[in-house]
Amino acid sequence: xxxxxxxxxxxxxxxxxxxxxxxxxxxxxxxxxxxxxxxxxxxxxxxxxxxxxxxxxxxxxxxxxxxxxxxxxxxxxxxxxxxxxxxxxxxxxxxxxxxxxxxxxxxxxxxxxxxxxxxxxxxxxxxxxxxxxxxxxxxxxxxxxxxxxxxxxxxxxxxxxxxxxxxxxxxxxxxxxxxxxxxxxxxxxxxxxx
Amino acid sequence: xxxxxxxxxxxxxxxxxxxxxxxxxxxxxxxxxxxxxxxxxxxxxxxxxxxxxxxxxxxxxxxxxxxxxxxxxxxxxxxxxxxxxxxxxxxxxxxxxxxxxxxxxxxxxxxxxxxxxxxxxxxxxxxxxxxxxxxxxxxxxxxxxxxxxxxxxxxxxxxxxxxxxxxxxxxxxxxxxxxxxxxxxxxxxxxxxxxxxxxxxxxxxxxxxxxx
Amino acid sequence: xxxxxxxxxxxxxxxxxxxxxxxxxxxxxxxxxxxxxxxxxxxxxxxxxxxxxxxxxxxxxxxxxxxxxxxxxxxxxxxxxxxxxxxxxxxxxxxxxxxxxxxxxxxxxxxxxxxxxxxxxxxxxxxxxxxxxxxxxxxxxxxxxxxxxxxxxxxxxxxxxxxxxxxxxxxxxxxxxxxxxxxxxxxxxxxxxxxxxxxxxxxxxxxxxxxxxxxxxxxxxxxxxxxx
Numbered sequence: 001x002x003x004x005x006x007x008x009x010x011x012x013x014x015x016x017x018x019x020x021x022x023x024x025x026x027x028x029x030x031x032x033x034x035x036x037x038x039x040x041x042x043x044x045x046x047x048x049x050x051x052x053x054x055x056x057x058x059x060x061x062x063x064x065x066x067x068x069x070x071x072x073x074x075x076x077x078x079x080x081x082x083x084x085x086x087x088x089x090x091x092x093x094x095x096x097x098x099x100x101x102x103x104x105x106x107x108x109x110x111x112x113x114x115x116x117x118x119x120x121x122x123x124x125x126x127x128x129x130x131x132x133x134x135x136x137x138x139x140x141x142x143x144x145x146x147x148x149x150x151x152x153x154x155x156x157x158x159x160x161x162x163x164x165x166x167x168x169x170x171x172x173x174x175x176x177x178x179x180x181x182x183x184x185x186x187x188x189x190x191x192x193x194x
Numbered sequence: 195x196x197x198x199x200x201x202x203x204x205x206x207x208x209x210x211x212x213x214x215x216x217x218x219x220x221x222x223x224x225x226x227x228x229x230x231x232x233x234x235x236x237x238x239x240x241x242x243x244x245x246x247x248x249x250x251x252x253x254x255x256x257x258x259x260x261x262x263x264x265x266x267x268x269x270x271x272x273x274x275x276x277x278x279x280x281x282x283x284x285x286x287x288x289x290x291x292x293x294x295x296x297x298x299x300x301x302x303x304x305x306x307x308x309x310x311x312x313x314x315x316x317x318x319x320x321x322x323x324x325x326x327x328x329x330x331x332x333x334x335x336x337x338x339x340x341x342x343x344x345x346x347x348x349x350x351x352x353x354x355x356x357x358x359x360x361x362x363x364x365x366x367x368x369x370x371x372x373x374x375x376x377x378x379x380x381x382x383x384x385x386x387x388x389x390x391x392x393x394x395x396x397x398x399x400x401x402x403x404x405x406x
Numbered sequence: 407x408x409x410x411x412x413x414x415x416x417x418x419x420x421x422x423x424x425x426x427x428x429x430x431x432x433x434x435x436x437x438x439x440x441x442x443x444x445x446x447x448x449x450x451x452x453x454x455x456x457x458x459x460x461x462x463x464x465x466x467x468x469x470x471x472x473x474x475x476x477x478x479x480x481x482x483x484x485x486x487x488x489x490x491x492x493x494x495x496x497x498x499x500x501x502x503x504x505x506x507x508x509x510x511x512x513x514x515x516x517x518x519x520x521x522x523x524x525x526x527x528x529x530x531x532x533x534x535x536x537x538x539x540x541x542x543x544x545x546x547x548x549x550x551x552x553x554x555x556x557x558x559x560x561x562x563x564x565x566x567x568x569x570x571x572x573x574x575x576x577x578x579x580x581x582x583x584x585x586x587x588x589x590x591x592x593x594x595x596x597x598x599x600x601x602x603x604x605x606x607x608x609x610x611x612x613x614x615x616x617x618x619x620x621x622x623x624x625x626x627x628x629x630x631x632x633x634x
Contacts, residue, residue: 012545013627050276052406052547065282073273079214080207091203092281094196118214134277336559343552347542357539357556360532361563364570375577384566384573391562399555402475406547 001026001142001172002047007056009042016042020056022191026141029173029186034193040176041072043193044144047174062172065093068140070148074131078120082111082130085119086137093138105133109159124151132160143167145175149182157182200283204291209298211268218264219299222257226307229253230314246315247322247373251366254307254326255333261299262337263354265292266345275345279404289338289400297334304330321382325372328385329365332392336361339396342403364388416614423611426604430597438597449510451597453503455605456496457522461564463493463609464529468561471554481621483550486557487540488616492609494533500526524571525564532560 007020017039024030032040045051048069049060069075076085083102090098106112109129114122119130128151135143149157161182164173168186175183180190212218233249269275278288304326312318337358344354365388371381434451467489474482504523509515518524536556543549 010546015631048276048280050279050406054547063282064280067280069276069280071273071276073276075274075277076272077207077211077268077274078272079211079268084207084210088203088207089277089281092200092278092283094282339555343539343556346548346552347539348544349538349542353535353538353542356535360528360535361559363528364563364566367570367574371573371577377576381573384570387569388566391566392559395558395562399475399558402551402555406551 001028001061002174003057003059003061004046004053005057007046007058008054009039009046009051010054017046017193020191024142024172024174024189026172027169028188029168030175030189030191031180031183031187032174032176032191032193033178033180035178038193040178040193041146044069044071044146044174044176047142047144062142065138066141068135068138068143070131070135070143070145072146074119074127075134076119076127076130079118081116081118082106082122082133083115085130086133089134089137095138101137102133105136108163109133110155125153125156128152129156129159132163136163140171142172142174145173147177148175149177149179197284197287200287201291201294204278204288205294205298208292208295212295212299217267218261219302221264222261222299222303223306225260226253226257226303227310229256230307230310234314243316244374246311248370250307250311250315251369251373253311254304254329254369255362255366257303257307258296258300258330258333258337259355259358261296261303262333262341262358263344263351265296265338265341270345270350275404285401285404286397288404289342289396292342293334293338293396296338297330300330300334321378322373324382325369325378325385328372328382328389329369331389332365332385333362335389335393335396339400339403342400346403361392416611416618419607419611419614423604423607426600426607430601430604433597433600438594439591449503449507451601453500453507454598455602456503457500457526458602459605459609460493460496460500460526460529462606463489463496463613464533464560464564466613467493467557471557474550474554475558483553484620485617486554488613488620490533490536490557490560491616492612494530494537496605496609497526497530497533501530519575521568521571521575525567528567528571529560529564532563536560 002022002024004020004022007017007022008015009017020043022030032043034040042051046053046058047060048067049064076082077088080088083106086102086105087098090102095101103112106115109132111126111129111133114126119127122130128148132148135145148160152160164183164186167173173186177183180187230250230253233246233253236249237245266275269278279285308318308323308326337354340357340361341354344350344352344357347353364384368381368385368388372378372385375381430451434448438448438451467486470479470482470486470489473479474486501523504520504526505515508517508520508523516523536553539556540549540553543552
């Protein structure tokens with residue numbers, strides 16, 4: 001699904017990534033670790049097609065609409081409610097039976113009761129749950145998660161655990177984290193950036 | 195059809211945001227009326243109506259700039275632009291949806307500004323309104339693309355007027371000409387030509403503005 | 407293109423530019439006859455070729471911008487930037503020579519009725535904004551894209567502005583100055599052509615010179631990085 005050879009990414013004079021080799025199959029789970037500033041986020045942005053590699057071969061064998069992406073930012077409008085945000089993305093991703101699907105996800109992530117509240121009033125943990133809903137909305141084939149546990153409370157983390165376990169056999173994952181213990185059991189492959 | 199549905203969903207979202215936050219439109223309205231009042235004091239006694247008409251276009255242009263400088267604020271501040279860019283719809287739909295919502299704001303601001311101008315200065319006629327309508331299309335098309343560019347830069351809002359004003363000169367010529375000249379048809383034609391040309395290149399090039 | 411031809415093109419171009427410029431200056435001052443404007447007509451041989459060269463640079467910059475967006479041609483961003491940079495330099499020279507011409511012809515340093523001058527003022531502002539844009543975006547593919555899109559806008563803006571400025575005179579200057587087009591004699595036309603060729607080759611030389619310098623800079627930085 002993702003194949004990279006001698007991948008290099010630089011912004012101006014600054015080299016962020018160098019000599020990256022990647023092979024991610026349709027049911028692989030790649031865990032990307034490394035300290036802050038080691039290029040984890042940049043690598044995920046490359047995989048999402050949001051950034052272009054400076055050098056090297058890079059093939060992304062999945063269309064844009066089949067990628068789910070959880071970034072640092074939740075990628076939702078603060079002035080809209082959770083329901084309105086997901087409805088917008090549901091329309092853009094052309095999801096059939098949008099309402100049912102959104103309702104189910106909100107229920108599963110424990111946001112159903114807060115669905116009519118503006119996102120600006122959400123706590124950090126609720127925002128992260130909403131970001132996950134947004135990424136799972138269209139049942140993507142490739143999930144790119146950037147520090148997915150950040151901000152989640154104990155209960156939210158358990159929900160995410162369950163989701164990952166359920167999806168891992170049929171979804172390709174690239175997950176960036178600086179504390180890999182919690183995800184190690186899913187991982188089929190490990191990439192340590194320095 | 196899917197394309198239009200995407201555009202509709204995006205434009206609807208912008209109007210909803212404005213309804214919720216009331217960030218832009220009230221500011222535009224207050225600004226355009228304040229500008230007209232200032233212009234009363236700018237024009238010495240005995241100034242012609244033509245001068246007032248010229249100033250009307252200054253007011254409209256800067257009101258549009260005010261609105262445009264906030265056009266991508268929500269997207270950039272919260273990183274949502276990445277979410278929109280990742281969606282499977284054609285990227286130009288993001289531009290078209292935003293341009294339509296800007297066009298709506300402009301039209302609403304002018305719904306107040308033009309009667310106020312007629313009340314304060316001189317009567318307005320059909321060709322002036324036609325000129326304003328055509329100019330709005332060009333302003334919304336070009337302004338939205340430039341606003342996306344400015345939002346990607348370090349200078350943000352500061353850069354937008356610098357990028358926009360040189361490109362707005364033909365709009366001003368067409369608009370003022372349509373309002374004051376004896377043969378408004380050719381100025382309306384210039385505005386139409388401008389709208390068509392720039393709408394096409396904005397539509398075709400927006401993708402490059404939001405991607406690498 | 408091989409390194410050999412790239413390395414040898416520059417001296418050849420520079421020689422050509424120098425020869426042509428010397429020839430043009432000699433022709434302008436010793437060969438081309440004076441017309442009723444007197445000595446100040448000499449500036450015409452500088453002003454118009456410089457303006458043409460500036461247009462050429464902007465068009466080349468727009469073309470390279472298109473190549474960057476369309477084909478993703480490597481290095482096209484730098485080439486587009488260098489061409490526009492030169493275009494602005496020639497544009498400023500156009501404004502200066504045009505202003506001198508206006509001073510001697512009509513007695514004012516600035517005349518709004520001279521289309522070309524007004525157009526170059528608009529373009530000067532536009533391309534200054536291009537530099538502002540470029541320098542407020544961090545180097546990388548996004549900067550290249552934004553610059554290229556804005557450069558393309560410039561290419562469309564030029565003809566639209568020409569039209570707009572022509573039209574604006576109808577309500578700004580109902581009585582236009584008498585502008586009998588240059589009715590050139592054969593010898594004058596020859597001088598004019600040589601002068602144009604001189605300016606074009608000069609621009610081409612500067613373009614290549616700046617590119618070689620910038621590429622060398624980049625190469626050096628890469629080597630230094632590789633050594634670390």
